[in-house]
Amino acid sequence: MKISLNWIKDFVDLDNIDYYKLADKITKAGVNVEKITTYQNDLLEVGLVKSCDQHPDSAYLKVCQVELSDGIYQIVCGAPNINYNMKVIVAKEGCILPGDIKIKKTVIRGIESNGMICSLEELELEEKSSGIYELNKTAIVGDNPYKYLGLDDCIYELDLNPNREDCLSHLGFAYEVGAVLNKNVSKISSELKEIEDSIKNYMHLDVQTENCSMYLARMVKNIKIGPSPEFIKNRLINAGMRSINNVVDISNYIMLEYGQPLHFFDQEKIGNQIVVKMAEENEKVTTLDNIERSLIASDIVISNQDHTIAIAGVMGTKNSEIDDDTKNIIIESAIFNPYNVRYTAIRLNLRSESSLRFEKRLNYEYTKEAIDKACFLLAKYASGEILKDTITYDAIVKNPKIIKVTKTNINNLLGMMLTEEQIEDALNRLQFEYSYQEDTYTVNIPNRAVDINIKEDLIEEIGRIVGYDNIVPSLPSLTIKAGKYNDQTAYLKSISKKMRSLGFYEARTYTLVSYEENLRFNNDNYESIKLRQPMSNDKSVIRKGLIPSLLNVANYNLSHQIKDINIYEISTTYAKHEDEIIEQNKLGFLVLGNYLINEWQQIKIKYDYFIVKGIIERLFDYLGFTNRYKFITNDVISDLHPHLSTIILIDNEEVGYFGRVHPNMVKEDIFVGEINLDKLKNKRSRQLMFKEASKYPSIIKDVAFVIEQNISSDEIISLIKKTAGNLLTDCYIFDIYNNDSLGPNKKSIAFKLTFNDYNKTLTEEEVMIIFGKIIDIVTKKYNCTIRTN
Template identity: 40%
Template sequence: MYVSYKWLQDYVDLTGVSPDELAEKITKSGIEVEGVETLNEGISGVVVGYVLEREKHPDADKLNKCQVDIGAGEPVQIICGAPNVDKGQKVAVATVGAVLPGNFKIKKAKLRGEVSNGMICSLQELGFESKLVAKEYSEGIYVFPEDTEIGTNALDQLFRDDQVLELGLTPNRADCQSMLGVAYEVGAILGREVKLPQTEVKTGTEKAADYIKVTVDAKEDNPLYVAKVIKNVTIKPSPLWMQARLTAAGIRPHNNVVDITNYILIEYGQPLHAFDYDRLGSKEIVVRRAADGEEMLTLDNAKRKLTADHLVITNGQVPVALAGVMGGANSEVQANTTTVLLESAYFTGGTIRKSSKDHGLRSEASSRYEKGVDPHRARPAAERAAQLLAEYAGGEVLEGSVEADHLSVEPAVVSVDINKINRLLGTELSVQQAADILNRLQFSTSVDGGELTVTVPTRRGDITIEEDLIEEVGRLYGYDNLATTLPIGSSTPGHLSDYQKKRRMVRGFLEGAGLYQAVTYSLTSEEKSLQFAMEARTPIKLAMPMSEERSILRLSIIPHLLEVLKYNAARQNDSLAIYETGSVFLSTDEGDLPEEKEHLSAAVTGLWETHPWQGEKKPVDFFVLKGILEGLFSKLGILDSIEFRKLEKEGMHPGRTAEVLLAGISIGFVGQIHPKVEKELDLKETYVFELSLKAILAEEVAPLKYEAIPRYPSITRDIALVVDKTTTAGELSTIIKDAGGKLLKDVNVFDLYEGDRMEPGKKSIAFSLKYFDPERTLTDEDIVKAHDKVLDAVKEKAGAVLRG
């Protein structure tokens, strides 16, 4: 909500309170003021000038040479390129030495050989937002009314000598979406009286009831509908002061009739709508729900298809407005309108919200109806608008209003005990002090002993229980005045669970290894939903997806990480390592909520290391990612329980993919993306892994034990085993570890040979085995005994023989 400081002074005496001081007081009372803007800040030297002569520039088709009287003696010559500049206009002139927004200084210049002593300005050049400039002046200079005095300050004539406070309203404070609502708030903060507008409307002899009949079929959606008729109006621009106030509030001026309805919208918070009575098509208004498939053309020239969920204003036959949201093009006020039918109604918020959301129309009116307007302001707002239409549009207001009244809204009555107020706020207020605070808010308050009974005006629909009243007392008493106290009672310091600590450890390790954390969508497309899934479940489709690309809950994180790599590769960032910890969603029995599991996934592509000075480049490969995982498992203390086993999985390279097992149970996989998939995504060799994070972090780990550095030497034996090509090094390593006993401490692969000297279907894998005993020096006999067990085991279980 944008609040004009000068406009606010119409209702509350702000003497002695600057805009910045007022902003601070409002913020301290509970409504945040996000900023204070001075409309004419940094602008000087702009006056009203009169164009005496205009002729085409001799050397430029799009420039005009103007002689302008700026009220300082001799006329000055100004070169102007605005298409609408003409003789006899009163315009805004930035004189030589003037400063415009952006610290733009005006100097004497020559344009195509002709001297220019200043600049004739458009409103945009004077700091107006383009979207707030009236259409007739959106392209070109602004023209003042004929009675504007030459030589006066142009910004003062435009009422830009003002400050605007931007209130950051929460949804419960819908009452402050109007100037009167803000006035009540400021009056209570400053302890000053609130002056309401006086509405005295002179009416003609004719009666409104002779011109219009109002019927409301949807009584629950529209409990109150008020219609007034104003004849003989003249459509013209609204007065400058009104245009300035609307602009300050963020609304573009149109004409006097539309501007007056918008002015009342901001002043009272009550949306109004003006129909061209002669274009209405009948002498009745019928408010009803639309028929399914019914259509109407709204003011933005868009055809809207309606349903029975939408409330419409009709002429008895066809819709003339989408209630509370936007009027229809068939009854729009135009330049030749002479009779206006004025609508002031109370619509329920849910109905208006539905229409606004379905049609993507978010208007000033709909936003107020959605949050709730004061039902008792509909009538005074209509009278105030009729008064302004008579004054500024020359209209004749017909006697009376035509109403459909089914409204039954009573002010809320809430009681609260002073002891509870003091207990919750930590204060020692007397019952009279609390009553005085509530009376400042214009709440009717009675006191009975220590109990306050408050009748809350309907404009404050957010106050329904005693805690709401306590909040009002507290914020107006002043949060700064509340005593500082410590909490009473026992409390437990917050801490991370073991799972959270380990998850942080995982993230820290991966980031230390050079991977960046990614956060991707939990939603994917149907096409990608089953890709790389660790568990095959039926995908879960959203009931109301925003798009087909985000319509299914994901079963794997990898497709999203590949999207990130593709996005970066398209922007020449083709060496990237990323990871994500996030949830996947697995379907359960029909009707039950999905099972949510946290996974850890990573994707790496391009160069893992590059040293241009040394001419070294190391592309990422399977063992880079496997090594990162082994380092992570070692950090978590579970490496000894981990096993890698060859795996064939759709979408993955058949020879470079391994299943990861923890204590013999599969927890995920690691490997290269299939070359076909890489080609589709336009990626280089890309390696990924996805693991069940819950399984990893939930694994019981024995307490960390420290051992003394061995005093006795270790002994290493190397063996080269000839096995079938289908036998993996991992299988052999497991057999060797199981057979080696307590003396075998370390097993490493250091060579693989598949050359010409090897018989077909065979390969040679070389292992380095380290033996030692921390208590004694091993003898040859000890080593031979343990080593023979290893050789027997690999021969028996894997058919391996020592390479000669």
């Protein structure tokens, strides 16, 4: 958007204002002034043609003697309209014109030329010129010629944010300038002189769509189409538009001043009715650019009794355009649905300055002001006669926009400590009406401020006018509290930490599995939750157990020659029971290969049923379930080995299972287990167990008992712990041996016992006393022997 500061002077006093400093203030207030252009060139002057003679060697060139500020210059000119006594624009030697054209002293067909007499096209002030531009006779030789073109101006090019459509007009930007400079904005009143005739005698309006919220039409008779006055031409040029004729220029002038696009119809071509409606599907129209276009049902159109006369907000049609013979015109000023206009303009590739504004929120007050100002200018500069009355359709609900905000709200959001005086100064600069009572400002937001709709919008507006650069930096005052996990997260993380301390590695696997996988390793009656549109069959349901996923991980590692695997995963599983979705947190684990029982000495033994059982016991003891858990072999899951699998109970309620994967599924000795952590959490009644690491060395003893097959290893471990007392810190099975050489119905179970005293270093003698006592009591109670080989 280009803004002429000469135009802004119509609304705001800019005397003695530095335009560069003003641009900086406006940019800091949130409207980015991207570029500043001033029309000033010291080597461009007003010249007077003192003589104009035919070139001796050309029928098309003239040799002119031109008076400038420092003397008479000889210039060869080829313009057909150059003549004696004309005031012209002269580019002297060294002058750089638009397009990076540098003027040099040259010889044209044997005659020296010292400069160039310019047209507006060469100055890029006009698209096409038929000859050099003649200045007014009052122009003073040697002056800046831009002054006589009305171009002694400063042009701001704005880079507007999408919500600042209020600055798509000179009047809207004037309010921004007024707020920044703390100056009042005043509009020039235009008194209309209307004739007795009324538009109602010529035109009727029928709005048939909700996509038009306001439509105004006025009529001006007996216009005379001709050139525009210089000030309108110059202002359009400064805004980046070319002058066409007085009628078209007035339409563009009003749009740039108010931000309200207008459309002019030839009244004799459109008849006596205007209908606003939606287009017919595949309706054909020829627009002003002579292109036939196909419309669709979402396009808004203006029509008469017979045909479409304009695509609303986008472009008029050929059958209603203003031409040199037009006498009477109908002026349209309207507000259409911005979404429809935008879609139509993009689809037809007809986005323009006009459609750009229709795509935004328009101020309905300017819709009325703009059409009246257009009538005034047409009467003054096109000799038109303004008819009485305005044909009006208005469906806009005009509720006042009132926002209430407290001083505390303002300061909290801005991070500032503004006083009442600063807040009220900002509101006054914005020319917002307000009242203040009991720490609350009640602000009446004017319709021109279309981007202010909620309390936060108003606070932002106050902040930018006060100046964000006036915010005094301060460190935030915060009460820092140590972060902690909630109870559920802390519980799951403690289990994860314990599993890692037991030598496991955490795995993260996909939640989605195949339907067949989801049926394995469970005895529940829950249904699988299927995806509506799975990407593949192997990822078609949400899993209700973790073991199938861990088996996939194991198979992948085995295929890469990794033989020792000990992994776990804690995750949520999902299933459906009747109409209820069941979510459960579970721990799944898988072991294969060798178990590292002493990392320092790298002592390994092969994973078996009892090692896995011992790992689970350690976890349960850690969680505070000592003497509350037990293992039974009833109702074992069919996917597990029938003789090497167990159901886990706590307080006689099933909480999980573990065992060797059935040999029919895998040939390797893979042990898996799954525990319902939600059930564990509900049964937890004590704090987690913590064992302090001893600073004294331990003494380890191994013993193997040959006992009857029906004697449980749990019974022996319980007796060993009871006999040894507190000095026994660990006891677990590391080998089970079955052989006929042991005797009928006999087995050998080997235990590893760890002794430690937290207060001193144990001696071998002290340990052997306890160790001997254990052997004596166990052998007597179970009538067993010690295996020596």
